[in-house]
Amino acid sequence: MTTNDAVNGGGIGATETSFGIIEFLRESAGAGVSEVAAELGVSKSTAHNHLTTLESLGYVVRTDDGFALGLQFLDLGDHARKRHSLYHASVSEMNDLVETIGERGQVMVEENGHGVYxxxxKTEQGVQTDSHIGTTVDLHATxxxxxxxxxxxxxxxxRILGDGxxxxxxxxxSDREALEADLAEIAERGYAFNDEERITxxxxxxxxxxxxxxAVIGAISVSGPTTRMNGEWYRQEVPEMVMQxxxxxxxxxxxx
Structure with a gap:
């Protein structure tokens, strides 16, 4: 998003630029002033001013390759998730569930139309994918x-599915009618399967x-590779444990 896009959208341009830089640094795992300026469509001096301001606040640090996100975000993220009573209510139960099943488990809440973990x-044998605490996911694919x-x-x-x-x-x-049919079955039986729908x-x-x-306030799941998540255990035993x-x-x- 460029600064002009932010202004035309009714936002505060400088704030939009700073957060645009933060998001770009997250996606790129670090970048120099020239790369940031080109990505956001701003001058190098503007990019440099924003980066040095964020650096002085502890949200950006200098690296050999330019700038990267600082650890200050860890504190903000921890406060953000702890405001959810669901987090406190789920930790011990999820730990027990994952220990029993031997894979990986996650707790999700919906925010702004996406799922947020x-x-x-996970256990030692649990497979770590691209998801982690704070990851946002498309609801229809998990x-x-x-x-x-x-x-x-x-x-x-x-509201969530309106954009396709x-x-x-x-x-x-990816077809709305087929998804609605799947959701109807999930509502009837009480649990959902994700059969390679997000990650092959x-x-x-x-x-x-x-x-x-x-009232639904969130959801949980356990996940694992198809080589282990299969058969009657996957189709019947795991769902009972997850629902409980x-x-x-x-x-x-x-x-x-």
Whole structure:
């Protein structure tokens, strides 16, 4: 996003530029002044001024290759996730669930139409992919996301899915009618499968976290490679364990 785009959109140009720099540094794992200026469509002096200001505040650090994000963001991220009561309610239960299943587990909440992982835990054999705490994911392509969509109200679902469905793998459900049919089945049985829909070679089982009045406040899932997540264990035993954990987390979140 350029500075002009920010101004035309009604935002504060300088603030948009600073956050544009932060997002670019995150995506590029660091960059020099010239690269930042070219990416954002600003002058080198403007890019340099923003970078040095962010550096003085501790949000950017100098590296051999230019500038990178500083560790100050770790503190902000920790505060952001701890404001969710769901985080506190889910940690111990997710740890137990993952230890039993032996893979990787995650807790997700919806924010601005995307799923955000607020907690993740894995065993030694669990496969680490590109996701981590703070990762945002498309709801229609994940077990946690489909669990959430299946139990949210129609207006919320339309808001989230209104811009279309991205196709991440050949297994992603990118047709709205087909997705609605899948969500109806998920709502009936209480859990969702992700069969290589976000990452080829990975499967997951998810379940919604519901309050006493059946309001969905998040979702959990366990995921692993197709070589281990298969057969009756994957299709029947894991879903039962995931749903039970989600129910306990929902109770703890309702009555903290």
């Amino acid at each position: 607020i907690y993740q835990v 077990a946690v996301g489909k669990s959430y969509l299946a139990f949210c109200d129609e207006a919320t679902r339309d 469905l991205s196709e991440l793998t050949s297994h992603t459900i 070679g990975m499967r997951a089982v998810g379940a919604p976290i519901l309050t006493d009045d059946e 954990a989600a129910r306990i987390i929902g109770i703890r979140a309702t009555y903290p």
